[in-house]
Amino acid sequence: MVHVTQDGGKTWSNVTPKGLKEAIINVVEPSPHDPASAYIAVAGFKMNDFTPHIFKTKNYGKTWVEIVNGIPNNTFARSVREDPDRKGLLYAGTENGLFVSFDDGANWQSLQNNLPQVPITDMRVKRKDLVVTTQGRAIWILDDLSPLHQISDKVAKADYFLYKPRDAYAPLARAFSLNGDQGQNPPTGTLITYVINKEVGDDVPMSMEIINQSGQVVYTESTNGPKTECDAFIKKQLKKSAGAHSWNWNMRIGQFDCIKELTMTNRDLSAYDAAPGKYQARFKVGGFTQVQDFEVKIDPRIEESIPGAAAAYVERDQLSESLLVGATEMAKGVRYLRKVKQQLDFVLQEATSKDLLDGGKALNDKIDAWIENILQKELRTPAT
Numbered sequence: 001m002v003h004v005t006q007d008g009g010k011t012w013s014n015v016t017p018k019g020l021k022e023a024i025i026n027v028v029e030p031s032p033h034d035p036a037s038a039y040i041a042v043a044g045f046k047m048n049d050f051t052p053h054i055f056k057t058k059n060y061g062k063t064w065v066e067i068v069n070g071i072p073n074n075t076f077a078r079s080v081r082e083d084p085d086r087k088g089l090l091y092a093g094t095e096n097g098l099f100v101s102f103d104d105g106a107n108w109q110s111l112q113n114n115l116p117q118v119p120i121t122d123m124r125v126k127r128k129d130l131v132v133t134t135q136g137r138a139i140w141i142l143d144d145l146s147p148l149h150q151i152s153d154k155v156a157k158a159d160y161f162l163y164k165p166r167d168a169y170a171p172l173a174r175a176f177s178l179n180g181d182q183g184q185n186p187p188t189g190t191l192i193t194y195v196i197n198k199e200v201g202d203d204v205p206m207s208m209e210i211i212n213q214s215g216q217v218v219y220t221e222s223t224n225g226p227k228t229e230c231d232a233f234i235k236k237q238l239k240k241s242a243g244a245h246s247w248n249w250n251m252r253i254g255q256f257d258c259i260k261e262l263t264m265t266n267r268d269l270s271a272y273d274a275a276p277g278k279y280q281a282r283f284k285v286g287g288f289t290q291v292q293d294f295e296v297k298i299d300p301r302i303e304e305s306i307p308g309a310a311a312a313y314v315e316r317d318q319l320s321e322s323l324l325v326g327a328t329e330m331a332k333g334v335r336y337l338r339k340v341k342q343q344l345d346f347v348l349q350e351a352t353s354k355d356l357l358d359g360g361k362a363l364n365d366k367i368d369a370w371i372e373n374i375l376q377k378e379l380r381t382p383a384t
Helices: 146-150 153-157 260-264 300-305 309-350 354-375
Strands: 024-030 038-043 053-057 077-082 090-094 098-101 120-126 129-134 139-142 160-162 190-196 206-211 217-222 243-249 252-255 270-273 277-285 288-297
Touching: 024 077, 038 077, 038 090, 053 077, 077 120, 090 120, 160 277, 160 288, 190 277, 190 288, 252 309, 270 309, 300 309, 309 354
Parallel strands: 217 252
Antiparallel strands: 024 038, 038 053, 077 090, 090 098, 120 129, 129 139, 160 190, 190 243, 206 217, 206 277, 252 270, 277 288
């Protein structure tokens, strides 16, 4: 039976849906958007009823409507929850899997993906992630519900669409674990989702750019950029095939010049951590461009415990930017000296004078030593 109180528990009224057979009221979900609305998941499996039963009310239980269209009739419902960020976005956990409704329960569709086909005992939305408990197969988390919050007919009709990313927090540290029995965490950074409804041709340029609040492009990936010897070390993420795709910005600013030795210590050549602030993601496909805003915030644990944290981030960002400028200049110097070495090697191949050969070899050794000190391939501080 279902009862409701509207005076803080002083009095209760029986609002059980009329005609409801004997069963367990497994979940009562008050709507986070409307105090008069609620949803219930009714499990009748102990009475040999394995059909799904989910009901909703919009008037404190005076009337109920059953909402199970699209859920197979051989899997009973265990839980129902409404998304706190989008009214009418519902999640249903059943004996055999997970379902979602974008129209307040009028229609349901599977949200299974790689989730094992097991009983879904309950669900919670936490910080725009869907946390799912199962019977026998651990806890699962669907990371970043932002795309589900924005799905609409406009997205379905568009050739290309960029979803607004959710805000992220500036990273605190990077840690590594030798224990291999832990769950898989989402990638660190900002997850950006885009939709390709019209397949992109191989010759059509496509790119994703990150722009800071000063309007500068601070990170980019392009499908038609110039090829370098470092391409094999940088994971390409952009996909041109039809469907929804995720692209992850690792929240790093800039990239070091392509000198292959640098990939030994910084494989993707990204330069430094992004400072908190306002950013934009800019998605381009041929002549199509779409921009979405997002923010990188200071972790509240830092903001509350360290005075002047925002100013410290600004100072770090300025220092990091100046170091990147210096590193870029040194990289140019390395490339220039390598060209000098090529010319010098050609001269030495043709030379017959001993003085010229000895002088050329000495110069070659000096250039090699300078490049070695700059690149630090073995991560050793030069002796002073």
